[in-house]
Amino acid sequence: xxxxxxxATALLSALRSVxxxxxxxxxxxxxxxxxxxxxxxxxxxxxxxxxxxxxxxGYVMAIATSWGMGYALMELGHVRIDLxxxxxxxxxxxxxxxxxxxxxxxxxxxxxxxxxxxxxRSLANSSRANTQLETPLALVQVPWFAGWxxxxxxxxxxxxxxxxxxxxxxxxxxxxxxxAMGEGEARE
Numbered sequence: 001x002x003x004x005x006x007x008a009t010a011l012l013s014a015l016r017s018v019x020x021x022x023x024x025x026x027x028x029x030x031x032x033x034x035x036x037x038x039x040x041x042x043x044x045x046x047x048x049x050x051x052x053x054x055x056x057x058g059y060v061m062a063i064a065t066s067w068g069m070g071y072a073l074m075e076l077g078h079v080r081i082d083l084x085x086x087x088x089x090x091x092x093x094x095x096x097x098x099x100x101x102x103x104x105x106x107x108x109x110x111x112x113x114x115x116x117x118x119x120x121r122s123l124a125n126s127s128r129a130n131t132q133l134e135t136p137l138a139l140v141q142v143p144w145f146a147g148w149x150x151x152x153x154x155x156x157x158x159x160x161x162x163x164x165x166x167x168x169x170x171x172x173x174x175x176x177x178x179x180a181m182g183e184g185e186a187r188e
Contacts, residue, residue, distance in 0.1 A: 008164035012177050015154055015161075016074045022150070023071040026064045033060040052133040059140040066147025069108075070154035078104070082180040090171045097178045098163060105155035112148040119145045 033056065040053040072078055085096040121127065122137040129135040158178060165174040 008161040008168075009173065011157060011161040012074075015070075015157060019071040019074045019154065022067055026067050026071075029060060030064050033057050052131070055129065055131050055133055055135065059135070063140065063143045063147060066144050067150065069147070069151040073104070073151070073154055073158060076179065080180045085180060093179065094166045094171050094174050097174065097180070098159065098166060100180075101155065101159045101162060101178050105152065105159050108148065108155050109152045112145070112152045115141075115145045115148050 036050070037053045037057055040050045043049050069078075080100055082096075085093050088096065119138065119141045122141050127137040129137060162174050162178045165171075165177065
């Protein structure tokens with residue numbers, strides 16, 4: 001295997017491993033939130049409540065979503081319309097895949113870039129939610145923002161690794177890394 005291909009493969013493998021760990025942490029975070037909400041529902045049956053579970057679960061979902069997107073990218077879980085791509089030859093498919101990933105990386109980077117002023121303003125003003133809990137917004141926005149930044153980093157690194165594979169002519173490896181799955185198709 002050429003050194004560039006092994007470097008690209010190692011990078012993709014490392015990104016998959018880190019994102020699997022992130023996905024497990026996010027899953028535990030979501031399970032903890034679900035247990036908290038369930039306990040609150042049970043407490044309501046006896047006339048008590050923690051209060052704010054709807055607000056907290058919304059925050060948890062926002063954070064989990066931003067952190068989970070990198071995992072979805074590595075597992076080819078993002079939806080893509082591949083009508084034209086599927087009719088092309090190997091090189092055409094690879095170029096469509098690279099274009100799709102470059103577009104995704106650019107879009108995610110723009111989202112992360114535009115999210116920072118929101119976080120910075122909350123930090124500067126010590127902003128709190130306009131709710132009964134008065135949650136410090138930075139407490140929620142910093143991990144949410146970090147998830148978007150992580151997704152952008154994963155997107156760009158995956159693009160670089162896939163481009164290395166395509167440039168080396170290893171279209172099969174590039175397809176496994178960034179290709180689109182057809183309906184009913186599963187990855188190993």
